[in-house]
Amino acid sequence: MFQNHYETVFILTPVLSEVQIQETVAKFKQVLIDNGAELVNEEHWGLRKLAYPIQHKSTGYYQLFHFTATPELISTLEIAYKRDERLLRFLTLKLDKHAIVYADRRMKKVKSKKEEATAE
């Protein structure tokens, strides 16, 4: 089956407790894996200040998924996003060849930084 590279970022409301955040992130990861997506990279940017208030909230938890999947999966993913009210905002996009190279380099950079952090 033809698989594209996709990247999705979503923002969770800051009101959630740590456990609820883990649970929602795991829920969306499950949605991806159930429909046959292969997770390449995921990043959790944690609590960040928003540039403008969304739904009267000024901070939010950012989460990024980089995965390969068949095109049909995206509509099911977006329906899941729309249905979940803990989500402030989401953005899903297809990666072209330059973006894939960039994402890989970014992943290696983050990994090397992590190794240095653990090495010290």
Added chain:
Amino acid sequence: MSLVNERIERRETVQKKYCRFKKYGIKYVDYKDPDFLLKFLNEQGKILPRRITGNSMKFQRKVGTAVKRARHLALLPYVADGLK
């Protein structure tokens, strides 16, 4: 008394603008790091025109879409004052 305009010395030739993406070989404008995109916004958060940034058309469009995506994700403001 004849009015004489004093000689305005011409500024040395303006340094040729170049497209930073072509020069440094950047192929992809990432919407996820706002610090890089701030270079292409003015104080009010508006996208600077090509004649100021000196970008080539291809990369000015990529910067435009990246800034709009960053605004959607609240990484960049739609309207700001004293952004830099």
